[in-house]
Amino acid sequence: MSDVTTPATQGREQDAVGTPAVRPEYAAVEVGVALPTQRFPVNRETLVRYAGASGDFNPIHWNERFARDVGLPDVIAHGMFTMAEAVRVVTDWTGDPGAVVEYGVRFTKPVVVPDDGVGATVEVSGRIAAKDDEERTVRVDLTAVCDGRKVLGMARAVVRLP
Amino acid sequence: MQQCAEAAPDQGAASRVYPEVFAPMALDQSFVGRSYPPTEPYEVGREKIREFAEAIGDDNPVYRDPGAARALGYPDVIAPPTFVFSITYRAAGEVIGDPALGLDYTRVVHGDQRFAYRRPVRAGDRLTVSSTIESIKSLAGNDVLDIRGEVRDADGEHVVTAWTKLVARAAEPPAARDGHAEDARDRTTAVGAGERV
Incomplete structure (x- = not known):
């Protein structure tokens, strides 16, 4: 689904099933370090699948006629889909999605998904923004971009590391 | 669920143009702090x-x-971190649909979303959600509603808290829809709306 477009900054490698071979340790993580950027393609099929899995059947996510009728340029992705993809930059890095203790985003721009055989791509990058020695947590600030525009604001995840 | 959208187009253009005529009726502040009873358990x-x-x-x-x-x-x-939203948003629907609150849910879009986890949601969990209205604000003619959902397991232990910010966009004035330059733009403020003047 996604491909890593920048090299891992800490020599991380992934095995066949997506779990990092080397899990990051709290002591070794430095503020300012970038996590591997990932690109998440999204097309109409992606949205239909997500609608079914999440139970969000709002027609703006699958019905072009309806979307245009309410003034949107085209069908748009579920904001929660984008939110789900963005945090993968963090969970793919740690390998343990259960280590996420906090995660929040603001939905600033819609991800427009045309029915053109290509769809859209959301590119997500992350950076270690802070460390909390007492909790042994790090805060990762995420940036999600589609068509050159930021689609999430204040996207932050706090994750506990061993 | 079906009226939740994430588009964030120009906010309240119409009410900036005609503030005195079309200032929306603000939601009742007495609903701040109101809690709704826990939902029936959702089995993961x-x-x-x-x-x-x-x-x-x-x-x-x-x-x-x-x-x-x-x-x-x-x-x-x-479960993936955002999985639980399907459950908390269903619970928030009881708040959104509360006729006493008087929110026009056809104009509601999703503004922010945040989660704080005690532990990850897992298979076998039987989760209930207790929703509370944390705040009601009026910004640029839009009603902004913050709902907190406390998710607990069958033992009553806290699993995750979800904060959902919903924005009910100001109703657009009929006058602005006749040949007004911003008409096309204004239409995006009613995402999910069947309720067009």
């Missing part, structure tokens, strides 16, 4: 988690393989 199933993980294209084995989950210290497969 392995296959539902797998389906969700597939839908977001995430092949992490901890979402599918109980052995992989146990290796990380979990009793069963866990």
Whole structure:
């Protein structure tokens, strides 16, 4: 689904099933370090699948006629889909999605998904923004971009590391 | 669920143009702090988690393989971090649809979303959600509603808290829709709306 477009900054490698071979340790993580950027393609099929899995059947996510009728340029992705993809930059890095203790985003721009055989791509990058020695947590600030525009604001995840 | 959208187009253009005529009726502040009774339990199933993980294209084995989950210290497969939104948003629907609150849910879009986890949601959980209205504000003619959902398991233990900010966009004035330059733009403020003047 996604491909890593920048090299891992800490020599991380992934095995066949997506779990990092080397899990990051709290002591070794430095503020300012970038996590591997990932690109998440999204097309109409992606949205239909997500609608079914999440139970969000709002027609703006699958019905072009309806979307245009309410003034949107085209069908748009579920904001929660984008939110789900963005945090993968963090969970793919740690390998343990259960280590996420906090995660929040603001939905600033819609991800427009045309029915053109290509769809859209959301590119997500992350950076270690802070460390909390007492909790042994790090805060990762995420940036999600589609068509050159930021689609999430204040996207932050706090994750506990061993 | 069906009226939740994420578009964030020009806010309240119409009410800036005609503030004195079309200032929306603000929501009743006395609803701040109001809590709604816990929902019926939602039972989290392995296959539902797998389906969700597939839908977001995430092949992490901890979402599918109980052995992989146990290796990380979990009793069963866990759910991706945002999985629980399906459950909390359904609970928030009771707030949104509360006729006494008087929110026009046809104009509601999703503004912010945040989660704080005590532990990950996992297969076998029977989760209930208690929703509370944390704040009601009026910004640029839009009603902004913050709802907190406390998610607990069958033992009553806290699992995760979800904060959902919903924005009900100001109703657009009929006058602005006749040949007004911003008409096309204004239409985007009514995402999900069937209610057009």
